[in-house]
Amino acid sequence: MSTSLKLILGLLLIGSLLLAYLAPPPSRQVALRVRGALLVVGLLCYVIAAVALTSGSILAGVLALAIASELVCAAGWLGRGDSPGTDEDDDGGGGGGGGRGPKPPPRDWDWDAFEHAFRRYARDRDRQPV
Structure with a gap:
Protein backbone atom coordinates (compact mmCIF):
# COMPACT_ATOMS: atom_id res chain seq x y z
CA MET A 1 0.00 0.00 0.00
CA SER A 2 1.40 3.38 -0.98
CA THR A 3 2.40 6.00 1.54
CA SER A 4 -0.01 8.56 0.11
CA LEU A 5 -2.96 6.17 0.55
CA LYS A 6 -1.90 5.53 4.15
CA LEU A 7 -1.68 9.26 4.76
CA ILE A 8 -5.11 9.90 3.23
CA LEU A 9 -6.74 7.13 5.28
CA GLY A 10 -5.04 8.36 8.46
CA LEU A 11 -6.21 11.94 7.88
CA LEU A 12 -9.72 10.67 7.13
CA LEU A 13 -9.81 8.76 10.40
CA ILE A 14 -8.45 11.67 12.45
CA GLY A 15 -10.91 14.06 10.80
CA SER A 16 -13.82 11.72 11.49
CA LEU A 17 -12.86 11.33 15.13
CA LEU A 18 -12.52 15.09 15.55
CA LEU A 19 -15.91 15.68 13.95
CA ALA A 20 -17.56 12.95 16.00
CA TYR A 21 -16.31 14.34 19.30
CA LEU A 22 -15.82 18.06 18.76
CA ALA A 23 -18.40 19.08 16.16
CA PRO A 24 -21.75 20.38 17.37
CA PRO A 25 -24.28 17.60 17.93
CA PRO A 26 -26.96 17.02 15.30
CA SER A 27 -29.89 19.40 15.49
CA ARG A 28 -32.44 16.62 15.85
CA GLN A 29 -32.52 13.27 17.53
CA VAL A 30 -31.85 10.26 15.33
CA ALA A 31 -33.72 7.03 16.03
CA LEU A 32 -31.95 4.47 18.14
CA ARG A 33 -32.60 1.90 15.43
CA VAL A 34 -30.57 3.89 12.89
CA ARG A 35 -27.69 4.49 15.31
CA GLY A 36 -27.73 0.84 16.36
CA ALA A 37 -27.68 -0.32 12.75
CA LEU A 38 -24.67 1.90 12.01
CA LEU A 39 -22.88 0.55 15.04
CA VAL A 40 -23.67 -3.10 14.24
CA VAL A 41 -22.56 -2.72 10.61
CA GLY A 42 -19.41 -0.95 11.80
CA LEU A 43 -18.59 -3.76 14.23
CA LEU A 44 -19.28 -6.31 11.50
CA CYS A 45 -16.83 -4.44 9.26
CA TYR A 46 -14.22 -4.71 12.02
CA VAL A 47 -14.70 -8.50 12.00
CA ILE A 48 -14.45 -8.56 8.19
CA ALA A 49 -11.28 -6.47 8.40
CA ALA A 50 -9.74 -8.85 10.92
CA VAL A 51 -10.51 -11.84 8.70
CA ALA A 52 -9.18 -10.07 5.60
CA LEU A 53 -5.98 -8.98 7.34
CA THR A 54 -5.29 -12.42 8.78
CA SER A 55 -5.82 -14.00 5.36
CA GLY A 56 -3.25 -11.66 3.80
CA SER A 57 -5.57 -9.31 1.92
CA ILE A 58 -4.10 -6.03 3.15
CA LEU A 59 -6.00 -3.61 0.90
CA ALA A 60 -9.41 -5.19 1.63
CA GLY A 61 -8.62 -5.26 5.35
CA VAL A 62 -7.57 -1.62 5.43
CA LEU A 63 -10.64 -0.52 3.49
CA ALA A 64 -12.89 -2.51 5.81
CA LEU A 65 -11.16 -0.87 8.80
CA ALA A 66 -11.70 2.58 7.30
CA ILE A 67 -15.39 1.89 6.63
CA ALA A 68 -15.85 0.43 10.12
CA SER A 69 -14.21 3.44 11.75
CA GLU A 70 -16.36 5.87 9.75
CA LEU A 71 -19.56 4.04 10.67
CA VAL A 72 -18.70 3.91 14.37
CA CYS A 73 -17.78 7.63 14.33
CA ALA A 74 -21.07 8.45 12.60
CA ALA A 75 -23.03 6.42 15.17
CA GLY A 76 -21.23 8.21 17.99
CA TRP A 77 -21.88 11.65 16.50
CA LEU A 78 -25.54 10.89 15.87
CA GLY A 79 -25.84 9.62 19.45
CA ARG A 80 -24.83 13.06 20.68
CA GLY A 81 -28.05 14.48 19.24
CA ASP A 82 -30.16 12.95 22.00
CA SER A 83 -32.18 15.57 23.75
CA PRO A 84 -33.44 15.10 27.29
CA GLY A 85 -36.74 13.32 27.51
CA THR A 86 -39.97 15.22 27.78
CA ASP A 87 -42.53 15.04 30.56
CA GLU A 88 -44.83 12.44 29.03
CA ASP A 89 -47.48 12.35 31.73
CA ASP A 90 -48.53 15.95 30.84
CA ASP A 91 -49.02 17.00 34.41
CA GLY A 92 -47.02 20.17 33.83
CA GLY A 93 -45.48 19.83 37.26
CA GLY A 94 -41.91 19.70 36.10
CA GLY A 95 -39.71 18.67 38.92
CA GLY A 96 -36.43 19.37 40.50
CA GLY A 97 -35.58 21.27 43.58
CA GLY A 98 -35.72 24.91 44.44
Missing part, protein backbone atom coordinates in the same frame (compact mmCIF):
# COMPACT_ATOMS: atom_id res chain seq x y z
CA GLY A 99 -33.74 27.55 42.64
CA ARG A 100 -31.27 28.11 45.44
CA GLY A 101 -27.84 26.73 44.88
CA PRO A 102 -24.37 27.25 46.18
CA LYS A 103 -22.62 30.41 45.11
CA PRO A 104 -19.95 29.77 42.48
CA PRO A 105 -16.40 29.71 43.77
CA PRO A 106 -14.44 32.93 43.52
CA ARG A 107 -12.06 33.48 40.63
CA ASP A 108 -9.02 32.58 42.74
CA TRP A 109 -10.48 29.07 43.26
CA ASP A 110 -10.83 29.05 47.01
CA TRP A 111 -11.87 25.41 47.28
CA ASP A 112 -12.41 25.56 51.04
CA ALA A 113 -15.00 28.32 50.63
CA PHE A 114 -16.65 26.44 47.78
CA GLU A 115 -16.87 23.25 49.83
CA HIS A 116 -18.27 25.19 52.77
CA ALA A 117 -20.93 26.81 50.53
CA PHE A 118 -21.83 23.46 48.99
CA ARG A 119 -22.21 21.76 52.36
CA ARG A 120 -24.39 24.64 53.56
CA TYR A 121 -26.53 24.27 50.43
CA ALA A 122 -26.82 20.48 50.91
CA ARG A 123 -27.84 20.99 54.53
CA ASP A 124 -30.31 23.87 53.97
CA ARG A 125 -31.90 23.02 50.62
CA ASP A 126 -35.56 22.16 50.26
CA ARG A 127 -35.93 18.42 50.08
CA GLN A 128 -38.83 16.92 48.21
CA PRO A 129 -40.32 13.60 49.20
CA VAL A 130 -39.83 10.75 46.81
Whole structure:
Protein backbone atom coordinates (compact mmCIF):
# COMPACT_ATOMS: atom_id res chain seq x y z
CA MET A 1 0.00 0.00 0.00
CA SER A 2 1.40 3.38 -0.98
CA THR A 3 2.40 6.00 1.54
CA SER A 4 -0.01 8.56 0.11
CA LEU A 5 -2.96 6.17 0.55
CA LYS A 6 -1.90 5.53 4.15
CA LEU A 7 -1.68 9.26 4.76
CA ILE A 8 -5.11 9.90 3.23
CA LEU A 9 -6.74 7.13 5.28
CA GLY A 10 -5.04 8.36 8.46
CA LEU A 11 -6.21 11.94 7.88
CA LEU A 12 -9.72 10.67 7.13
CA LEU A 13 -9.81 8.76 10.40
CA ILE A 14 -8.45 11.67 12.45
CA GLY A 15 -10.91 14.06 10.80
CA SER A 16 -13.82 11.72 11.49
CA LEU A 17 -12.86 11.33 15.13
CA LEU A 18 -12.52 15.09 15.55
CA LEU A 19 -15.91 15.68 13.95
CA ALA A 20 -17.56 12.95 16.00
CA TYR A 21 -16.31 14.34 19.30
CA LEU A 22 -15.82 18.06 18.76
CA ALA A 23 -18.40 19.08 16.16
CA PRO A 24 -21.75 20.38 17.37
CA PRO A 25 -24.28 17.60 17.93
CA PRO A 26 -26.96 17.02 15.30
CA SER A 27 -29.89 19.40 15.49
CA ARG A 28 -32.44 16.62 15.85
CA GLN A 29 -32.52 13.27 17.53
CA VAL A 30 -31.85 10.26 15.33
CA ALA A 31 -33.72 7.03 16.03
CA LEU A 32 -31.95 4.47 18.14
CA ARG A 33 -32.60 1.90 15.43
CA VAL A 34 -30.57 3.89 12.89
CA ARG A 35 -27.69 4.49 15.31
CA GLY A 36 -27.73 0.84 16.36
CA ALA A 37 -27.68 -0.32 12.75
CA LEU A 38 -24.67 1.90 12.01
CA LEU A 39 -22.88 0.55 15.04
CA VAL A 40 -23.67 -3.10 14.24
CA VAL A 41 -22.56 -2.72 10.61
CA GLY A 42 -19.41 -0.95 11.80
CA LEU A 43 -18.59 -3.76 14.23
CA LEU A 44 -19.28 -6.31 11.50
CA CYS A 45 -16.83 -4.44 9.26
CA TYR A 46 -14.22 -4.71 12.02
CA VAL A 47 -14.70 -8.50 12.00
CA ILE A 48 -14.45 -8.56 8.19
CA ALA A 49 -11.28 -6.47 8.40
CA ALA A 50 -9.74 -8.85 10.92
CA VAL A 51 -10.51 -11.84 8.70
CA ALA A 52 -9.18 -10.07 5.60
CA LEU A 53 -5.98 -8.98 7.34
CA THR A 54 -5.29 -12.42 8.78
CA SER A 55 -5.82 -14.00 5.36
CA GLY A 56 -3.25 -11.66 3.80
CA SER A 57 -5.57 -9.31 1.92
CA ILE A 58 -4.10 -6.03 3.15
CA LEU A 59 -6.00 -3.61 0.90
CA ALA A 60 -9.41 -5.19 1.63
CA GLY A 61 -8.62 -5.26 5.35
CA VAL A 62 -7.57 -1.62 5.43
CA LEU A 63 -10.64 -0.52 3.49
CA ALA A 64 -12.89 -2.51 5.81
CA LEU A 65 -11.16 -0.87 8.80
CA ALA A 66 -11.70 2.58 7.30
CA ILE A 67 -15.39 1.89 6.63
CA ALA A 68 -15.85 0.43 10.12
CA SER A 69 -14.21 3.44 11.75
CA GLU A 70 -16.36 5.87 9.75
CA LEU A 71 -19.56 4.04 10.67
CA VAL A 72 -18.70 3.91 14.37
CA CYS A 73 -17.78 7.63 14.33
CA ALA A 74 -21.07 8.45 12.60
CA ALA A 75 -23.03 6.42 15.17
CA GLY A 76 -21.23 8.21 17.99
CA TRP A 77 -21.88 11.65 16.50
CA LEU A 78 -25.54 10.89 15.87
CA GLY A 79 -25.84 9.62 19.45
CA ARG A 80 -24.83 13.06 20.68
CA GLY A 81 -28.05 14.48 19.24
CA ASP A 82 -30.16 12.95 22.00
CA SER A 83 -32.18 15.57 23.75
CA PRO A 84 -33.44 15.10 27.29
CA GLY A 85 -36.74 13.32 27.51
CA THR A 86 -39.97 15.22 27.78
CA ASP A 87 -42.53 15.04 30.56
CA GLU A 88 -44.83 12.44 29.03
CA ASP A 89 -47.48 12.35 31.73
CA ASP A 90 -48.53 15.95 30.84
CA ASP A 91 -49.02 17.00 34.41
CA GLY A 92 -47.02 20.17 33.83
CA GLY A 93 -45.48 19.83 37.26
CA GLY A 94 -41.91 19.70 36.10
CA GLY A 95 -39.71 18.67 38.92
CA GLY A 96 -36.43 19.37 40.50
CA GLY A 97 -35.58 21.27 43.58
CA GLY A 98 -35.72 24.91 44.44
CA GLY A 99 -33.74 27.55 42.64
CA ARG A 100 -31.27 28.11 45.44
CA GLY A 101 -27.84 26.73 44.88
CA PRO A 102 -24.37 27.25 46.18
CA LYS A 103 -22.62 30.41 45.11
CA PRO A 104 -19.95 29.77 42.48
CA PRO A 105 -16.40 29.71 43.77
CA PRO A 106 -14.44 32.93 43.52
CA ARG A 107 -12.06 33.48 40.63
CA ASP A 108 -9.02 32.58 42.74
CA TRP A 109 -10.48 29.07 43.26
CA ASP A 110 -10.83 29.05 47.01
CA TRP A 111 -11.87 25.41 47.28
CA ASP A 112 -12.41 25.56 51.04
CA ALA A 113 -15.00 28.32 50.63
CA PHE A 114 -16.65 26.44 47.78
CA GLU A 115 -16.87 23.25 49.83
CA HIS A 116 -18.27 25.19 52.77
CA ALA A 117 -20.93 26.81 50.53
CA PHE A 118 -21.83 23.46 48.99
CA ARG A 119 -22.21 21.76 52.36
CA ARG A 120 -24.39 24.64 53.56
CA TYR A 121 -26.53 24.27 50.43
CA ALA A 122 -26.82 20.48 50.91
CA ARG A 123 -27.84 20.99 54.53
CA ASP A 124 -30.31 23.87 53.97
CA ARG A 125 -31.90 23.02 50.62
CA ASP A 126 -35.56 22.16 50.26
CA ARG A 127 -35.93 18.42 50.08
CA GLN A 128 -38.83 16.92 48.21
CA PRO A 129 -40.32 13.60 49.20
CA VAL A 130 -39.83 10.75 46.81
